[in-house]
Amino acid sequence: MRIxxxxxxxxxxxxxxxxxxxxxxxxPHRFAVRRLETTGAVAEAIRTMVVxxxxxxxxxxxxxxxxxxxxxxxxxxxxxxxxRLAATRPTAINLRWALxxxxxxxxxxxAPERAAVAWRMAAAICDDDVETCRRIxxxxxxxxxxxxxxxxxxxxxxxxxxxxxxxxxxxxxxALAPIYMAHDRGAPVHVWVDETRPRNQGASLTAYELGAxxxxxxxxxxxxxxxxxxxxxxxxxxxGTDRTTARGDVCNKIGTYLKALAAHANGVPFYVALPHSTIxxxxxxxxxxxxxxxxxxxxxxxxxxxxxxxxxxxVEIVAPGSRAANYAFDVTPAHLVTxxxxxxGICPATSEGLAALFPEEAAAQRA
Amino acid sequence: MRIxxxxxxxxxxxxxxxxxxxxxxxxPHRFAVRRLETTGAVAEAIRTMVVxxxxxxxxxxxxxxxxxxxxxxxxxxxxxxxxRLAATRPTAINLRWALxxxxxxxxxxxAPERAAVAWRMAAAICDDDVETCRRIxxxxxxxxxxxxxxxxxxxxxxxxxxxxxxxxxxxxxxALAPIYMAHDRGAPVHVWVDETRPRNQGASLTAYELGAxxxxxxxxxxxxxxxxxxxxxxxxxxxGTDRTTARGDVCNKIGTYLKALAAHANGVPFYVALPHSTIxxxxxxxxxxxxxxxxxxxxxxxxxxxxxxxxxxxVEIVAPGSRAANYAFDVTPAHLVTxxxxxxGICPATSEGLAALFPEEAAAQRA
Numbered sequence: 001m002r003i004x005x006x007x008x009x010x011x012x013x014x015x016x017x018x019x020x021x022x023x024x025x026x027x028p029h030r031f032a033v034r035r036l037e038t039t040g041a042v043a044e045a046i047r048t049m050v051v052x053x054x055x056x057x058x059x060x061x062x063x064x065x066x067x068x069x070x071x072x073x074x075x076x077x078x079x080x081x082x083x084r085l086a087a088t089r090p091t092a093i094n095l096r097w098a099l100x101x102x103x104x105x106x107x108x109x110x111a112p113e114r115a116a117v118a119w120r121m122a123a124a125i126c127d128d129d130v131e132t133c134r135r136i137x138x139x140x141x142x143x144x145x146x147x148x149x150x151x152x153x154x155x156x157x158x159x160x161x162x163x164x165x166x167x168x169x170x171x172x173x174x175a176l177a178p179i180y181m182a183h184d185r186g187a188p189v190h191v192w193v194d195e196t197r198p199r200n201q202g203a204s205l206t207a208y209e210l211g212a213x214x215x216x217x218x219x220x221x222x223x224x225x226x227x228x229x230x231x232x233x234x235x236x237x238x239x240g241t242d243r244t245t246a247r248g249d250v251c252n253k254i255g256t257y258l259k260a261l262a263a264h265a266n267g268v269p270f271y272v273a274l275p276h277s278t279i280x281x282x283x284x285x286x287x288x289x290x291x292x293x294x295x296x297x298x299x300x301x302x303x304x305x306x307x308x309x310x311x312x313x314x315v316e317i318v319a320p321g322s323r324a325a326n327y328a329f330d331v332t333p334a335h336l337v338t339x340x341x342x343x344x345g346i347c348p349a350t351s352e353g354l355a356a357l358f359p360e361e362a363a364a365q366r367a
Numbered sequence: 368m369r370i371x372x373x374x375x376x377x378x379x380x381x382x383x384x385x386x387x388x389x390x391x392x393x394x395p396h397r398f399a400v401r402r403l404e405t406t407g408a409v410a411e412a413i414r415t416m417v418v419x420x421x422x423x424x425x426x427x428x429x430x431x432x433x434x435x436x437x438x439x440x441x442x443x444x445x446x447x448x449x450x451r452l453a454a455t456r457p458t459a460i461n462l463r464w465a466l467x468x469x470x471x472x473x474x475x476x477x478a479p480e481r482a483a484v485a486w487r488m489a490a491a492i493c494d495d496d497v498e499t500c501r502r503i504x505x506x507x508x509x510x511x512x513x514x515x516x517x518x519x520x521x522x523x524x525x526x527x528x529x530x531x532x533x534x535x536x537x538x539x540x541x542a543l544a545p546i547y548m549a550h551d552r553g554a555p556v557h558v559w560v561d562e563t564r565p566r567n568q569g570a571s572l573t574a575y576e577l578g579a580x581x582x583x584x585x586x587x588x589x590x591x592x593x594x595x596x597x598x599x600x601x602x603x604x605x606x607g608t609d610r611t612t613a614r615g616d617v618c619n620k621i622g623t624y625l626k627a628l629a630a631h632a633n634g635v636p637f638y639v640a641l642p643h644s645t646i647x648x649x650x651x652x653x654x655x656x657x658x659x660x661x662x663x664x665x666x667x668x669x670x671x672x673x674x675x676x677x678x679x680x681x682v683e684i685v686a687p688g689s690r691a692a693n694y695a696f697d698v699t700p701a702h703l704v705t706x707x708x709x710x711x712g713i714c715p716a717t718s719e720g721l722a723a724l725f726p727e728e729a730a731a732q733r734a
Contacts, residue, residue, distance in 0.1 A: 203668075253590075303682065306687075322570070
């Protein structure tokens with residue numbers, strides 16, 4: 001993607017055996033690149049959310065092993081580096097997946113070859129992620145282009161929630177990939193960006209991404225989408241998903257369900273974009289079966305932003321003494337989802353739809 | 368209502384021909400009483416939102432005329448005071464209604480009597496508002512008490528949006544009146560308080576009110592209510608309304624509609640509390656007929672709260688350069704409203720329901 005005209009991924013190799021990443025802790029307030037030269041620096045970058053988003057965390061951890069192998073290619077150091085990197089974000093599935101994949105590739109190799117192999121594997125993980133997201137973009141862009149063709153010259157209004165953009169992946173993003181793809185191919189797109197309380201990933205990261213790439217967009221409070229849909233101001237919704245059940249229920253950032261209800265009530269198509277790695281073939285009923293993480297209440301009670309002089313400050317915004325609860329995700333039942341946009345194309349949010357696109361995975365689960 | 372054990376209204380007469388009000392610009396961060404001794408001070412208090420909420424603005428303006436008549440009971444000063452007070456909040460219907468009512472009561476009176484009459488009229492406007500809200504509370508409390516009786520000992524979970532509490536009225540509030548009434552009569556109540564972005568009246572004013580009165584409550588992001596309803600954690604919703612159509616569509620703070628959709632989808636009763644003065648008998652289809660105010664985008668892009676040292680600060684929270692839109696209200700169609708809680712009791716959200724409770728007003732409109 002582009003930042004003010006220059007092409008970027010969220011992570012890239014740098015001269016001297018290092019990687020560089022965009023420091024996401026400073027976004028949207030400041031753009032800065034962080035150079036990571038040691039395993040410790042990579043672990044710290046993941047832990048402190050300098051990089052975030054499941055695919056990007058996995059890619060960063062893979063590069064962490066490459067750097068570790070340059071430091072010391074022994075089995076002992078490999079094991080220690082894996083443990084150190086895995087401990088940074090204990091619940092991140094992609095992190096462990098990437099570490100296991102690289103470690104499995106390295107163990108059979110003689111130590112002197114390991115660093116070079118690890119660099120190649122990390123690069124391949126990045127390229128795979130980019131290709132997965134690009135395919136989601138290609139599949140989803142047609143939905144926007146079809147809407148654009150219906151009313152030539154009028155921007156297609158897409159509503160999105162949270163950040164499922166390229167900052168969470170290596171490039172393109174998931175929910176935003178169709179938007180970038182359609183925009184780059186010339187379709188007129190305008191994005192309604194849900195603020196996405198309490199962590200405000202919409203107002204900060206999604207708005208930042210879209211702005212840097214030049215996609216017209218407007219930030220709105222999470223309360224606004226229903227009103228917009230009642231008045232025909234949303235042509236389609238595209239959101240991401242953290243976990244998708246075999247029948248197409250989607251678990252995504254809290255508040256997604258409310259937008260799906262509004263879309264359903266107003267005849268607005270509601271699409272969910274996903275790499276097929278988010279499909280949990282062991283689950284069907286997402287509302288009953290997916291545990292919802294409760295996060296620290298301080299995310300609700302406090303807010304960080306820029307003071308007038310540009311410095312960052314955190315203010316408390318609730319009544320003193322009032323407690324807050326912070327449910328991080330909700331589940332949107334499949335019947336509210338118009339279709340799933342995957343790296344293998346678009347399918348209905350049903351067991352049959354998913355099984356038709358991913359027959360080998362569906363079959364493996366039945367076996 | 369009580370603030371830490373002491374009974375308060377939001378406005379009261381003070382010795383020396385003055386009134387005192389709770390300075391709402393400092394809430395929820397600090398509780399302070401402001402003494403208003405001159406017409407100018409009253410006008411300034413309304414303009415700067417030291418007092419806010421339609422009923423309270425009307426009551427305050429009435430006291431402003433009383434103070435004006437003590438300053439100078441001439442026709443000229445009365446007219447000037449009305450103009451000055453009316454100009455403070457140009458779109459507030461209750462403000463103009465209160466001024467017209469007091470002026471009409473004063474004009475036939477000889478000048479020397481006017482101050483005393485105005486004080487009595489202002490007090491009557493306050494008492495009428497308190498009685499209206501108390502009646503809403505009595506009607507609505509039965510809904511909470513009925514829910515409590517179904518599961519003895521378990522708190523009834525009520526979700527509310529924005530602030531329709533006693534800080535917006537003289538006492539009791541509208542949507543919160545049933546909650547206070549049920550709580551005071553011993554029913555176990557817990558309130559889920561929607562933060563209510565962008566102005567956060569839930570997290571600030573509603574949470575403050577409930578906390579000061581001792582009602583258990585939890586602040587949640589606006590995104591959360593649907594998830595709670597899916598999991599049986601909301602027994603009923605009660606919200607206020609700024610404008611109610613003759614068939615029961617309700618225009619309330621932005622985001623109300625999304626909660627009504629979630630309540631409907633999950634079989635949770637959704638009640639709207641209103642003084643009958645909010646009914647606009649000339650309108651039927653709220654979505655089509657009620658214009659929705661767009662407010663300044665800075666309410667979305669900026670947030671005010673307490674720094675760690677207790678001082679207030681305003682931070683900017685969206686990506687630099689991104690624009691924001693700020694629709695202030697939305698309309699919930701009557702079919703999503705379980706019932707209306709009015710000062711004359713509870714009725715279905717239908718033309719017939721409202722006409723049965725308010726036959727004279729419905730008939731006047733048909734005439």
